[in-house]
Amino acid sequence: MARAYLRRYGVVLKQLLAREADPPPWRDLLLVYRRLEARGEIRGGRFVGGLSGEQFALPEAVGQLRAVRRREKAGTLISLSAADPLNLTGLVTPGERIPAITSNRVLYEDGVPLAAIEAGTARSLATYDQSRAPEIERALVRRRVSPALGR
Numbered sequence: 001m002a003r004a005y006l007r008r009y010g011v012v013l014k015q016l017l018a019r020e021a022d023p024p025p026w027r028d029l030l031l032v033y034r035r036l037e038a039r040g041e042i043r044g045g046r047f048v049g050g051l052s053g054e055q056f057a058l059p060e061a062v063g064q065l066r067a068v069r070r071r072e073k074a075g076t077l078i079s080l081s082a083a084d085p086l087n088l089t090g091l092v093t094p095g096e097r098i099p100a101i102t103s104n105r106v107l108y109e110d111g112v113p114l115a116a117i118e119a120g121t122a123r124s125l126a127t128y129d130q131s132r133a134p135e136i137e138r139a140l141v142r143r144r145v146s147p148a149l150g151r
Contacts (some may be wrong), residue, residue: 002032008085010061011047013054015091019100030054048092073110077139080106082116089113095125107140115140 001024005012012033017023033056037044043062047055057065080087082104089106090097098106098116105117106125113125115136122137 002029002036005029006042006056006058010064011055011057013048013051013056015051015053016088018091019085019088050094051092068111075109077114077136078108079140080108082106082118089116089125105140107136117141 002012005016005020009016012029014026017026017029023029033042033044033054036042037056043057043059045055045057047057047062047065081102082089082098083100083102087098087100087106089095093111093113095113098104098113098118103117103120106113107115114128115122115124115126117123117140122140128136
């Protein structure tokens with residue numbers, strides 16, 4: 001399980017276990033992660049700012065996190081199902097959790113949650129210029145069609 005969490009998230013911290021259905025106790029995972037760190041297979045440290053406790057990461061994830069931190073903000077909007085494992089709203093980002101229900105959606109801009117749809121109702125999760133509201137709402141509800149299905 002410890003290795004599966006590392007492959008899934010790249011960085012593992014206690015708060016992420018709240019997302020899992022039946023996770024092992026954190027103390028058991030800590031023993032495995034500390035052993036892997038001692039062998040040089042993973043890195044220990046503070047990778048996700050604003051969260052306390054021990055954190056462990058795959059070496060390639062550390063490099064990717066550094067690259068993302070240095071990158072300029074592109075303003076790219078990404079809409080995800082709230083059931084997607086990448087929905088870490090309320091766990092890694094500030095604010096309330098968005099329940100992991102497939103009909104719920106979360107819209108991110110450069111990794112920051114902007115808006116969500118819960119129970120069919122859209123709501124703002126961050127402040128933004130209200131002139132962008134139609135664009136944000138379109139991006140939130142838009143569902144992309146697979147290129148294979150669009151033929």
